[in-house]
Amino acid sequence: MEETASSNKKILIEELIKGRDSTKKLQNLLRQKIDDDGSVSADDLVMKILGSFSDSLSVLSACASGVLCPIPVSKYVSSACSDDRTCDSGESEKKPAPVVKDRRGCYKRRKTEDSRVKVVDTIEDGYAWRKYGQKEILNAKFPRCYFRCTHKNEGCKALKQVQQLEDGSQMFHITYFGHHTCQNLHKNPHMFSDSGALSCFLLDFKNSNTNHLPSSPSTITNAHITPSLEQEGDSNNAQSDEHIPSNNYGQSSNASWNDIFDNDSSIDDFKFDESVYLQV
DNA sequence: TCGATTTGACCCAG
DNA sequence: CTGGGTCAAATCGA
Numbered sequence: 001m002e003e004t005a006s007s008n009k010k011i012l013i014e015e016l017i018k019g020r021d022s023t024k025k026l027q028n029l030l031r032q033k034i035d036d037d038g039s040v041s042a043d044d045l046v047m048k049i050l051g052s053f054s055d056s057l058s059v060l061s062a063c064a065s066g067v068l069c070p071i072p073v074s075k076y077v078s079s080a081c082s083d084d085r086t087c088d089s090g091e092s093e094k095k096p097a098p099v100v101k102d103r104r105g106c107y108k109r110r111k112t113e114d115s116r117v118k119v120v121d122t123i124e125d126g127y128a129w130r131k132y133g134q135k136e137i138l139n140a141k142f143p144r145c146y147f148r149c150t151h152k153n154e155g156c157k158a159l160k161q162v163q164q165l166e167d168g169s170q171m172f173h174i175t176y177f178g179h180h181t182c183q184n185l186h187k188n189p190h191m192f193s194d195s196g197a198l199s200c201f202l203l204d205f206k207n208s209n210t211n212h213l214p215s216s217p218s219t220i221t222n223a224h225i226t227p228s229l230e231q232e233g234d235s236n237n238a239q240s241d242e243h244i245p246s247n248n249y250g251q252s253s254n255a256s257w258n259d260i261f262d263n264d265s266s267i268d269d270f271k272f273d274e275s276v277y278l279q280v
Numbered sequence: 281t282c283g284a285t286t287t288g289a290c291c292c293a294g
Numbered sequence: 295c296t297g298g299g300t301c302a303a304a305t306c307g308a
Binding site: 132133135137138144146148161 | 296297298299300301302
């Protein structure tokens with residue numbers, strides 16, 4: 001049974017690789033044509049396809065190693081360098097300018113269309129995050145926290161912003177930027193199994209009321225994994241079509257993955273978390 | 281000792 | 295000019 005699932009995964013990965021390579025060839029052909037007629041849309045489409053392949057392969061690679069990497073299906077044109085902030089400055093250009101002694105805050109603002117937005121009752125998402133900043137936001141009751149992937153030094157450019165909603169509920173508005181290129185899920189497979197640290201975070205969040213966010217939400221890792229259900233940040237209706245999966249760990253969200261993998265053989269391989277998508 | 285967090289400073293986009 | 299996003303020194307804590 002597991003052999004079948006493993007075999008299917010390999011086949012799937014191989015097929016995706018084939019598809020990606022074919023798409024690249026197609027892209028090269030199209031570019032020749034584009035040079036002629038100036039059409040760009042076809043090339044954009046190809047880039048999107050390539051992005052999808054890359055995402056799928058990333059997820060599957062993680063799966064093949066026994067870990068699910070919930071990289072959201074993106075609409076990024078290029079997963080390699082879609083985040084122009086991290087490409088142009090910031091992460092990739094950590095070296096301060098020689099003349100300027102301090103380049104803190106030097107960055108290019110992210111494009112909002114590169115984001116995916118979630119409203120959840122927990123900030124945990126299966127990844128390990130490091131908090132790198134917190135900011136009081138104008139007219140916002142709660143400060144906004146800024147996280148980057150713990151594996152940033154390995155090239156992972158994923159970022160997220162967390163802000164508690166002001167409606168009195170314990171809901172968090174989380175905005176993700178970029179992709180996880182790491183596989184940090186396996187690093188702390190049991191974290192939050194008893195929700196200890198998370199509870200502290202949520203409690204602090206509740207108690208902090210206005211000022212400080214909890215002292216230690218930064219490393220957010222846990223055993224359960226969020227499936228790729230983030231909504232796109234620029235979707236025209238961010239609230240209405242949100243999923244409300246059941247909260248059963250390892251049960252509720254497997255259907256789509258079972259469609260991909262061989263029936264219930266994949267259930268043992270993946271555990272999903274209870275990410276709740278609620279209306280705001 | 282080293283990795284994580286805090287927080288004021290800094291820079292850029294609007 | 296201001297608000298938002300990021301940096302990095304200081305601090306914390308395991």
